[in-house]
Amino acid sequence: MGKVDSIVLLNTGHGKGKSSAAFGVMGRAWARGWKVGVIQFVKSGKWKVGERKLAEHLEIEWHTLGDGFTWESTDMDETVAKGKHAFSVAKEKLSSGNYDLLILDELTYAVSYGWVPVEAVVEAISNRAPKTNVIITGRNAPEDLVEIADTVTEMKKIKHAYDQGIRAKKGIEY
Amino acid sequence: MGKVDSIVLLNTGHGKGKSSAAFGVMGRAWARGWKVGVIQFVKSGKWKVGERKLAEHLEIEWHTLGDGFTWESTDMDETVAKGKHAFSVAKEKLSSGNYDLLILDELTYAVSYGWVPVEAVVEAISNRAPKTNVIITGRNAPEDLVEIADTVTEMKKIKHAYDQGIRAKKGIEY
Numbered sequence: 001m002g003k004v005d006s007i008v009l010l011n012t013g014h015g016k017g018k019s020s021a022a023f024g025v026m027g028r029a030w031a032r033g034w035k036v037g038v039i040q041f042v043k044s045g046k047w048k049v050g051e052r053k054l055a056e057h058l059e060i061e062w063h064t065l066g067d068g069f070t071w072e073s074t075d076m077d078e079t080v081a082k083g084k085h086a087f088s089v090a091k092e093k094l095s096s097g098n099y100d101l102l103i104l105d106e107l108t109y110a111v112s113y114g115w116v117p118v119e120a121v122v123e124a125i126s127n128r129a130p131k132t133n134v135i136i137t138g139r140n141a142p143e144d145l146v147e148i149a150d151t152v153t154e155m156k157k158i159k160h161a162y163d164q165g166i167r168a169k170k171g172i173e174y
Numbered sequence: 175m176g177k178v179d180s181i182v183l184l185n186t187g188h189g190k191g192k193s194s195a196a197f198g199v200m201g202r203a204w205a206r207g208w209k210v211g212v213i214q215f216v217k218s219g220k221w222k223v224g225e226r227k228l229a230e231h232l233e234i235e236w237h238t239l240g241d242g243f244t245w246e247s248t249d250m251d252e253t254v255a256k257g258k259h260a261f262s263v264a265k266e267k268l269s270s271g272n273y274d275l276l277i278l279d280e281l282t283y284a285v286s287y288g289w290v291p292v293e294a295v296v297e298a299i300s301n302r303a304p305k306t307n308v309i310i311t312g313r314n315a316p317e318d319l320v321e322i323a324d325t326v327t328e329m330k331k332i333k334h335a336y337d338q339g340i341r342a343k344k345g346i347e348y
Contacts, residue, residue: 007335007343009190015327017185017195020202024194025346027201028224031231032345050202057205057232100345133346150340152332153189161181161324169181171206171274172199172307 006100006133007150008125012108012141015155016173022103022135023051029133030058034100037061039090041083041138042106049174063089083115090124097129108138108145118142180274180307181324182299186282186315189329190347196277196309197225203307204232208274211235213264215257215312216280223348237263257289264298271303282312282319292316 009025011018029036038055043065055062066082068089073081090104110116122144125134136145146152161169168174183199185192203210212229217239229236240256242263247255264278284290296318299308310319320326342348 007340007346009346011191012332013330016183016325017191017198017327017329020196020198021191021194021329023198023201024191024196024225025198027197027228028194028348029345031224031227034345050205051198053205054201133343146332149333150335150338151190152334153191154330154332155191155195156187156328156330158186158320158326158328159323160326164324166181166324169307171203171208172181172183174202 013154015157184323187328189331
């Protein structure tokens with residue numbers, strides 16, 4: 001493996017802005033002519049989210065849990081199988097050398113839900129192509145991910161509009 | 175004033191992602207066909223930042239400290255005068271009714287540096303057009319701003335690449 005010239009960012013915590021910040025960086029990376037890929041580990045029910053529309057407009061590659069997945073097994077929960085499949089897609093892209101930035105949105109849930117062992121995530125990140133920067137988002141990041149990340153931010157909720165009965169706003173939160 | 179159908183988001187704290195998250199939301203708002211305006215209260219030395227390139231590509235209005243400013247006074251520090259000017263631009267736009275979203279990037283510094291009293295900021299936000307959502311970013315948000323915001327997130331630094339001697343990366347941080 002060559003010299004690593006990339007960083008790993010981790011946005012965790014219970015506050016807002018974890019994914020928004022990742023998509024803000026997606027825009028910067030695009031502006032610099034980088035090759036960017038996005039893999040979403042939790043599929044939004046809100047078809048189609050604003051960030052995905054933006055990515056399509058910018059011709060940024062986008063994969064969502066279940067994309068390209070063919071259901072064959074009968075002895076595994078389908079969501080678990082989709083989660084494992086999404087991770088195998090991520091793993092292949094991490095090592096491919098084809099990306100300047102990969103956004104693994106809400107990857108931490110794939111670990112918390114037990115779809116993917118944290119060791120496999122650590123290994124895939126550690127064995128990534130040297131030039132590939134990575135952003136991981138999601139609550140409750142396991143300590144092993146904090147360990148291997150270069151920059152870790154906890155988005156801490158001080159106050160949330162939800163708590164005052166204000167529903168999630170299209171255009172702001174998705 | 176009509177019924178307020180907009181929210182105020184505040185991203186503060188010493189961690190990364192305050193402005194990135196604002197620019198992520200900028201992308202979502204754009205995807206929904208919203209009219210968006212950005213006012214940056216601290217001018218980056220890094221001409222021209224990625225987020226600004228993205229905004230131009232998306233035809234989003236962008237103003238940076240000092241834009242359209244004509245220096246006339248001799249008895250005021252030029253930076254202070256530029257800061258006050260940027261705030262007067264923001265104030266006019268907040269009340270204009272022309273925007274679905276206004277991003278006041280690093281506005282908190284205009285308050286900490288003493289360019290603009292916090293009361294004036296609170297007043298401008300409170301008297302904004304009912305449909306205009308607002309995102310304010312910057313460290314050390316004064317309590318009065320936390321008060322009037324609907325959603326407040328503290329971006330808390332757990333770990334930062336800087337601390338390991340890794341410099342700010344183009345494509346990631348600007």
